[in-house]
Amino acid sequence: MVVFRLSRDEYRVLKDACCARGARNISDFTRSALLGHLDFDRFAAIEQRICELQSVVTHLTQLLEGFVRPSPSPEPQATSEAPTANEGP
16 A cells, blocks of 8 residues: 555546546556556566676676686605715715
8 A cells, every 4th residue: 555645636637637637546547647657668678687697796706716716836856965966075
């Protein structure tokens, strides 16, 4: 339920518009006028686009996290301590 106040002049204008359009009563007229201004298909399309964008952002975040994480450092290779032929005793 929605309730709102009108001045006397606003109520008169609303009542006159209601009669001019042949509405059963002010409540039906107001409901029809209000809902007629809402584009539910547009809202659904916007909601769908937001979901798609959230999915893209999640995917990009996962990709970026792969670049930011340090890669595991390679195992140090064992080196021989024995002198080579070029090295003297």
